[in-house]
Amino acid sequence: MMSEAKRMHPAATIFNFIAMIKDVLVPAVIGSFALIRNIDAAPWVWVLVILGLLLIMVAASFLSWYRFTYRIEGDELRIESGIFIRKKRYISKNRIQSIDLTAGVIHRLFGLVKVEVQTAGSDNSAEAGLKAVSRRQGELLREALKGEKAEPAGKVEDPTEPVKPKAVTQRTIGWKRLLLAATTSGGIGVFLSLFAVFGSQVNQIIPDGFFTNVYNWAVHLSIVILLVLVLLVCVGIWLMAIAGTLLRYSYFTIRKYENELFITRGLLEKKQVTVPLNRIQGIRIQENIFRQPLGYAAVYAEVAGGALDKNDDFSIALFPLLKRTEIQSFVQEYLPGFQIEEEWEQLPVRSARRFILRSTLPVVAIAAPLLYFFPLYSWMALIIIAAAAVLGYLRFKDAGFTINEKQLSFRSRMLSREIIVVDRKRIQSLSTSNHWFQRRKSLQTVYFSIASHSGVGKSFLVKDMENGDAEAIRDWYSFHSD
Template sequence: MFEAKRLHPAAILFNLIKTVREFLFAIILGFISFRDESMLYFLLITAGFLVIFMITSILTWYRYTYRVEDDELRIEYGVFIRKKRYISKNRIQSIDLTSGVIHRIFGLTKVQIETAGTGTGAEASLSAVKMAEGEALREELKTGGAQQADDMDTVDDPPEQTNPSQTISFKRLFIAGTTSGSVGVILALAVAGFSELEEFIPNSFYDNTIEWVIGLGIVILIVMAIGALILLWLLGIAGTIIKNGNFTITKNHDELFITRGLLEKKQLTIPLKRIQAVGIQESIIRQPLGFVTVYAEVAGGSMDKGEDFSSTLFPIMKREEVEPFLETFLPDYAGIQQELTPLPKRARMFYIFRASIIFLILTAVVGFWNPSFIWMPLVLLVGSMILGVMRHRDGGFHQHGEQLTIRHRSFSRNTIMMYHKRIQAFEKKQHKIQSQQQLATMRLSIIGSMGTGTHFAIKDLEESLTDELGDWYSYRS
């Protein structure tokens, strides 16, 4: 693949959309500001900028070329200043293919290439290539070190084995949507969006709407509120199904391939050697039902993956299905979930205090200024105290040989399994009250996404056990 190639012409459209999206807020603000007598001038100026954006997108596409030569991906780009980027095959950690709605219409895909030094963005991104070309490029770039190993190996290859694969069912996907707890997230986004648009709403329309809402009966308001919550719940289900539709995980030698998405199809690659820890998450809603989410903390990577800070290995499964899943896809992490050493009973008061202190102060303030509404913070206070008890009950660890399992809870309960060689730092923290109670906080650090650290902490652990874990980490035991 020595011949330099250009991206598919659809990349012109993607570049134009990206540019317009960056200026979208300014366009909306200009439309609102000049919507009266100056509208004609605004439209002319906007049309002029669109022409400039189109010309720039065409030139950017024309000047962007890529090729594979001498075990390197060589990219040349730049309209006025020519830039060259060479990426060695040996540095490439993962190659992901993403196909949005427009990509799938034209049979295209977006190729994202990540290396060990990848930050917030991918090391290289080919925004639009033919699907067959993207798959061929991925295979070509993956044959770097592997081909050399094959040439040196004189032993006959073992019989080819089938690659294990697992796909989520629609029933499980629907359960994942109904128990995702995304109603609060969508509601928060809606409130934030309304607060941004509120200043553009005419005062007369705003006042009339408020008067109309106040004039409605209490029963109608309750029905409307319930209807709004049901709508947000349905939107959460739809979002989960669209994001994780056809979720499939496949193991191929030393890599995991994950394919997901209905509208935007993503194909993610996770090299096993980059997995730093494996986690099992149980939300407050899913835990009583026996459902969990399995995820991995992967070193490096970028925010372009759209995986937040952890990579989901499987969106939802029964708790008893986790062990067979790990035995199939991550056998090194199978069998290390043991009965955990719990936190000492005297640590419970610290957990309750930390969880409820804000609501305790809020209850005192409301009780002083408006005692008739004190029941509202009291409900939150009781809920926070229950959460504190749950955090204390769920905290713990288990160490055996080179393996360490820890469990903690913020709102969801997380069980994290890791190996000694993956832990980058161990820290023991202790304030004066903890010292008097012979308690301590243990903090572990591993390499996380974007090359930054991911940290786990268990608070108010028995001090002697914290010291033992410190000796284990430092090979002093």
């Protein structure tokens, strides 16, 4: 009976312990290396300290599992947790947007799933989560909270497959398309940020003078060797980005039901994401610099509330890679309320100079001192400045907008070209602005915001738009008659 208090599977103790290792043990070990320099103590003392800390963490993990209970009473999911301070959380069924099931490697060894309950007010983490319950228990919980009929356990082979009536439509990604998505993902930035975080944590245990010695060694190398080393590092990071994309989007499947989209993906960690259609604020089409020449793009949904995927910048990938010619039919099939426009209003020609200057001036400011100290390599600085100018021109060329009776679309570029499509009723605010330089050229910047995670708005803009076009968009939003 769901009205009786239940505990999670005992394997939840493992997940509690792993979380404590990340939050407590690793910083403690790194801090102990820093203290060893200043405190004269025998090595066995530090071993005892670490062992004692491990025993405390094991006990705390067990007590956290034992003191965690959940039940459904009336129209509420009730969760009680806490070792010394008891916390009670009541979640009404009416607030629940989706219930996601995830099966990581450890979950699959024990036949378990992780249950995440998402509400309209959730931020980028779930409103409530059960770290480890049996597959059948997770399905029954979803049935009780969402009014779905669970199938017998013997008929369910994949713990992350949604227990739903037959899908209206579904689409999967093939291995050739997945490999192309991985090699063109442009995910290098994710791994650079991971290296930066790792470097900040281990800085305390690096010997004094290490960076000075590395710098002195690098200075004596030729520019060609330095470029080769940088290239090798970039290739290595690119290969890791490919592996990460393959692990993340393997077996990607999107299914559409009456009011929801179900997305299942993952190789090591199988994850199912539920996307209520009424929470989708807009759709975003992204073509990075690798995919655009090949005619491919990724399609994302901007969703208000819910535990979204942090790697997608609070967006949900509806499909990791589609041909540009497939996007229109994909949107009509899964999001019939949206329309992808083919014709765009371009920016005035006088805006081009401003885009090019904004792109090149920061590069010139950085390159100037380098040219002064390393005049022999001025040709490299000139190439970089020329590339920045080309990027500025592409930003001008790709910028544009289109409006119809119910929908506004913006197109812009930083490095990747992006199209954002929103329904007028989903726009939280729309503003125009211009500064002195823009007023001289009769230009304006137009930007709008939509609801995003935890109620925080997410903004999109197009700079240096014609005054008349900016005013037309503003009037369309302000005085449109429904």
